[in-house]
Amino acid sequence: MLRGSNRPRRGSLLLPASAGNVWVALASTVVVFAGLTLIVVNSSGWPKVKHAFFDPAEFRAYFATVGHAFVLNIKIFLVAEVLILILALVLAVLRQLPGPVFFPIRLLAIGYTDLFRGIPTILLVYLFGFGIPTLQLAHVTNDPVYLGAAALVVVYTAYVSEVYRAGIESVHPSQEAAARSLGLTRGQTMRTVILPQAVRRVIPPLLNDFIGLQKDTALISVLGPVEALQRATLGASSEFNYTPYVVAAFFFVLITVPQARLTDLLIERDRKRQMAGGRV
Amino acid sequence: MSTPTPALVCTDVHKSFGKLEVLKGIDLSVDEHEVICLIGASGSGKSTLLRCINLLERINSGSIEVGGQDITAPNVDVNQVRRGIGIVFQAFNLFPHMSVMGNVTLAPRKVMGLSRSQAEAEAVELLDRFGLADKRDESPDRLSGGQQQRVAIVRALATHPQLMLLDEVTSALDPELVAEVLNVIRELAEGGMTMLIATHEMGFARDIARRVCFLDEGVLLEQGPPEQIFSSPREERTQQFLQRIIEAGRM
Numbered sequence: 001m002l003r004g005s006n007r008p009r010r011g012s013l014l015l016p017a018s019a020g021n022v023w024v025a026l027a028s029t030v031v032v033f034a035g036l037t038l039i040v041v042n043s044s045g046w047p048k049v050k051h052a053f054f055d056p057a058e059f060r061a062y063f064a065t066v067g068h069a070f071v072l073n074i075k076i077f078l079v080a081e082v083l084i085l086i087l088a089l090v091l092a093v094l095r096q097l098p099g100p101v102f103f104p105i106r107l108l109a110i111g112y113t114d115l116f117r118g119i120p121t122i123l124l125v126y127l128f129g130f131g132i133p134t135l136q137l138a139h140v141t142n143d144p145v146y147l148g149a150a151a152l153v154v155v156y157t158a159y160v161s162e163v164y165r166a167g168i169e170s171v172h173p174s175q176e177a178a179a180r181s182l183g184l185t186r187g188q189t190m191r192t193v194i195l196p197q198a199v200r201r202v203i204p205p206l207l208n209d210f211i212g213l214q215k216d217t218a219l220i221s222v223l224g225p226v227e228a229l230q231r232a233t234l235g236a237s238s239e240f241n242y243t244p245y246v247v248a249a250f251f252f253v254l255i256t257v258p259q260a261r262l263t264d265l266l267i268e269r270d271r272k273r274q275m276a277g278g279r280v
Numbered sequence: 281m282s283t284p285t286p287a288l289v290c291t292d293v294h295k296s297f298g299k300l301e302v303l304k305g306i307d308l309s310v311d312e313h314e315v316i317c318l319i320g321a322s323g324s325g326k327s328t329l330l331r332c333i334n335l336l337e338r339i340n341s342g343s344i345e346v347g348g349q350d351i352t353a354p355n356v357d358v359n360q361v362r363r364g365i366g367i368v369f370q371a372f373n374l375f376p377h378m379s380v381m382g383n384v385t386l387a388p389r390k391v392m393g394l395s396r397s398q399a400e401a402e403a404v405e406l407l408d409r410f411g412l413a414d415k416r417d418e419s420p421d422r423l424s425g426g427q428q429q430r431v432a433i434v435r436a437l438a439t440h441p442q443l444m445l446l447d448e449v450t451s452a453l454d455p456e457l458v459a460e461v462l463n464v465i466r467e468l469a470e471g472g473m474t475m476l477i478a479t480h481e482m483g484f485a486r487d488i489a490r491r492v493c494f495l496d497e498g499v500l501l502e503q504g505p506p507e508q509i510f511s512s513p514r515e516e517r518t519q520q521f522l523q524r525i526i527e528a529g530r531m
Contacts, residue, residue: 178373181334182387183363183439192386196377 069231148220167198366436426457
């Protein structure tokens with residue numbers, strides 16, 4: 001599940017070593033991108049697409065409205081991320097509980113991750129958003145923002161707990177042996193020795209999952225709340241122009257790209273540290 | 281005339297991993313302040329015996345007593361037992377996310393309930409004694425192997441153990457770093473620490489051990505003072521083992 005670390009390492013490719021390489025990289029980049037642009041711009045449907053998706057006037061008109069609606073996406077994922085970090089850690093630790101007594105707890109934890117990674121996120125958003133209000137439970141909100149966010153928390157907790165678990169299992173058993181040999185209890189060993197190392201290692205894949213979560217806040221639009229995608233949909237249908245969607249996409253890219261770069265940076269840093277620490 | 285209680289008594293200790301029987305009935309008694317070296321080929325059960333004494337492995341049958349207490353009895357508080365036994369591993373096993381000071385004070389603070397300042401004061405004293413005072417704030421991966429292993433020894437000493445188990449503590453070290461670690465062990469022996477040492481350093485064993493025990497395929501085949509074991513071993517297997525060591529130039 002350490003998906004981030006399995007990717008080919010591109011950090012060094014983004015930073016060519018010598019001056020000669022820089023020119024080659026620049027030239028080939030210009031040629032490739034110019035070629036792609038020419039192909040798109042010269043296609044027969046381009047004028048229509050340009051008008052429907054890339055209308056500068058529409059872009060300006062909807063920049064502020066969609067941007068304002070995007071604040072709701074930000075609020076949702078910020079709150080969701082905090083909850084996910086905590087719940088997923090609890091779930092991962094529960095799954096590591098040893099001994100036959102805790103078998104049912106381990107079983108529940110495994111069942112949870114299997115189930116909620118298996119259900120399509122949008123389906124769970126529907127189930128929560130329309131199912132829970134129908135139950136007419138006392139003291140449970142019917143606000144679609146909360147219900148949709150809850151669905152995201154439930155799904156991503158399953159994913160992130162697997163990330164944590166991979167981190168916990170990547171800490172060598174000799175670390176546990178050393179801690180236990182000093183007289184630390186299992187719980188103390190987990191808290192002071194295993195988890196600090198595990199969490200540090202999983203930060204890149206964790207950020208990866210959070211990028212996914214941030215995009216998936218758009219799924220809540222199916223329940224009605226006016227977040228960025230919903231706002232764009234309203235705009236598109238009143239203007240008969242799809243440019244508001246591009247504005248929404250712009251905002252999602254605006255926040256996810258820096259995180260993707262940060263993730264790569266952290267992976268690269270980890271790799272360097274591991275190579276430097278090759279001496280046991 | 282009453283003899284004092286031995287520091288460690290192993291009685292008919294058996295340990296299997298699956299179908300593989302690693303310890304086939306070990307009987308071993310260690311007196312207080314005694315230093316014993318375990319020698320034998322890799323896989324002879326030296327490490328497993330040490331791990332069993334530290335309760336990192338559970339034995340299948342037999343018993344182990346430490347300071348007169350049967351630590352293999354059910355309902356024994358394993359954390360309490362481990363506090364009294366220090367173990368040092370071949371690969372150091374320092375905690376890489378903590379400073380030297382963090383490594384040494386973890387058990388005193390979490391297990392013995394010392395305050396941070398108390399634990400650090402004691403740690404400084406120990407680190408100073410082993411020439412590591414200036415490394416207190418370093419991260420373990422910035423230290424040499426010899427320094428790391430000395431920190432590991434200090435970490436094990438921090439809970440004031442009555443018995444130290446050393447599991448091939450110089451095997452992972454570059455040759456020029458072996459001496460500094462052996463000197464620390466020598467100093468511990470001179471201070472009267474009871475120690476059970478698994479080692480491939482035969483010269484060191486001859487030097488420091490009151491008694492040398494030869495383990496062969498999970499059996500304690502022969503034991504005696506180092507002069508006798510190294511110069512006139514009785515068992516054929518011991519002779520063969522020592523012959524191979526001499527041929528490898530390790531003695």
